[in-house]
Amino acid sequence: MHEVKAAVLARYKTPARVLKALAHPARLRIVEELARGERCVCELAECVGLGMSTVSRHLGQLRAVGLVEDEKRGAQVFYRLRARCVLNFFECLVALERARRGEEVPHAA
Amino acid sequence: MHEVKAAVLARYKTPARVLKALAHPARLRIVEELARGERCVCELAECVGLGMSTVSRHLGQLRAVGLVEDEKRGAQVFYRLRARCVLNFFECLVALERARRGEEVPHAA
DNA sequence: CGCACATTTGGCCAATTGGCGAAATGTGCA
DNA sequence: TGCACATTTCGCCAATTGGCCAAATGTGCG
Numbered sequence: 001m002h003e004v005k006a007a008v009l010a011r012y013k014t015p016a017r018v019l020k021a022l023a024h025p026a027r028l029r030i031v032e033e034l035a036r037g038e039r040c041v042c043e044l045a046e047c048v049g050l051g052m053s054t055v056s057r058h059l060g061q062l063r064a065v066g067l068v069e070d071e072k073r074g075a076q077v078f079y080r081l082r083a084r085c086v087l088n089f090f091e092c093l094v095a096l097e098r099a100r101r102g103e104e105v106p107h108a109a
Numbered sequence: 110m111h112e113v114k115a116a117v118l119a120r121y122k123t124p125a126r127v128l129k130a131l132a133h134p135a136r137l138r139i140v141e142e143l144a145r146g147e148r149c150v151c152e153l154a155e156c157v158g159l160g161m162s163t164v165s166r167h168l169g170q171l172r173a174v175g176l177v178e179d180e181k182r183g184a185q186v187f188y189r190l191r192a193r194c195v196l197n198f199f200e201c202l203v204a205l206e207r208a209r210r211g212e213e214v215p216h217a218a
Numbered sequence: 219c220g221c222a223c224a225t226t227t228g229g230c231c232a233a234t235t236g237g238c239g240a241a242a243t244g245t246g247c248a
Numbered sequence: 249t250g251c252a253c254a255t256t257t258c259g260c261c262a263a264t265t266g267g268c269c270a271a272a273t274g275t276g277c278g
Contacts, residue, residue, distance in 0.1 A: 008158040012134035014209070015202035020132035024236085025121035028128075041255060049117040054237060056256055066209050075245045075254050083208070085201040092194040093124035099192070100123070100175050133266085150225060163267060165226055184224050184275045 021065040022086065026050055027058050032090070034068060034081040041077055130174040131195065135159055136167050141199070143177060143190040150186055 022028060026048045033039055033047055045055040059079055062068045069082045131137060135157045142148055142156055154164040168188055171177045178191045 008156070009134035009138055012137040014206050015199070016132050016134045016137050018202055018205055019128050019137075019198070023125050023129035023132045025118035025125045026236090028121040028125050029118055042253095047117070050236095051238065052255070053239080053257080057236080060256085066205060072244090072255090075252095077255065083201070083205055085204060088201060089128070089198055090124070092192070092197060093127055095194060096127055096175060096192055097123050135266090151223095159266095160268065161225070162227080162269080165224095166266080169226085181225090181274090184222095186225065 018065045018067065021061045021067060022089070024058070026055070027062060030055070030058060030062065030079075031067065031081065031086065034079060035084070035087055038071075038078045038080045041079070044079070127174045127176065130170045130176060131198070133167070135164070136171060139164070139167060139171065139188075140176070140190065140195065143188060144193070144196055147180075147187045147189045150188070153188070 022031065029048050030044055033044060039047075041052055041056055041059065044059070045052045048055060048058075050058075059068065059070070063070060063079075067081070067083050067086060068079050070077050070079050072078075131140065138157050139153055142153060148156075150161055150165055150168065153168070154161040157164060157167075159167075168177065168179070172179060172188075176190070176192050176195060177188050179186050179188050181187075
């Protein structure tokens with residue numbers, strides 16, 4: 001008669017996981033780099049300035065939610081952006097940042 | 110000669126914080142609800158099915174990154190969505206979810 | 219004032235996160 | 249085979265998160 005409470009949020013778990021996968025400076029940087037084309041792990045490690053083991057983990061998180069895909073070629077593993085639509089987020093994010101400074105409200109939906 | 114390493118990610122810290130603020134089922138639900146109009150804390154607590162103290166904290170996180178704003182009227186505090194552009198995210202998120210099931214790649218940028 | 223109500227804050231706690239270096243795994247080549 | 253290289257996995261650890269309840273704060277009303 002009064003439960004079903006926890007179930008309210010079930011619908012939002014997956015989208016929240018995707019956002020969470022994106023919600024880290026290193027992973028944002030990685031996504032931006034992958035938007036330019038496929039990259040191997042050591043190239044990405046170089047450009048984010050972290051150890052390969054750490055970057056490998058970050059890539060694992062992005063892959064787990066389907067944002068990137070990987071392909072092994074020889075000794076290297078190349079990652080590609082699988083969901084380019086997330087690039088639309090950047091636009092809004094920079095608008096928000098500008099808004100924070102300029103103290104003005106962002107745009108419509 | 111070889112540092113500047115940590116600084117690489119500085120530019121991404123703020124956008125990552127915004128995404129992180131959004132990256133929780135309860136907060137996503139709240140944002141969706143606020144998209145329909147302003148709501149007080151107890152209404153939001155009701156619709157996400159969590160205690161008011163918890164919801165108040167979630168709102169604090171959304172406010173901290175500028176996604177919502179609050180206005181106290183009488184004993185209640187009403188929250189409004191300040192950056193409607195985040196609603197664009199939902200479209201991409203549901204596309205991604207569909208893609209996960211249908212095993213097919215989402216759309217372009 | 220004093221009570222009812224709405225909200226925020228503090229304390230507590232279990233779970234997760236993100237970094238590292240070391241070790242394990244995999245690939246290509248001499 | 250054996251070494252060099254690329255990547256992932258493991259173990260460790262400090263920091264953060266998210267939930268609850270209780271306490272503090274704020275507002276309106278009688």
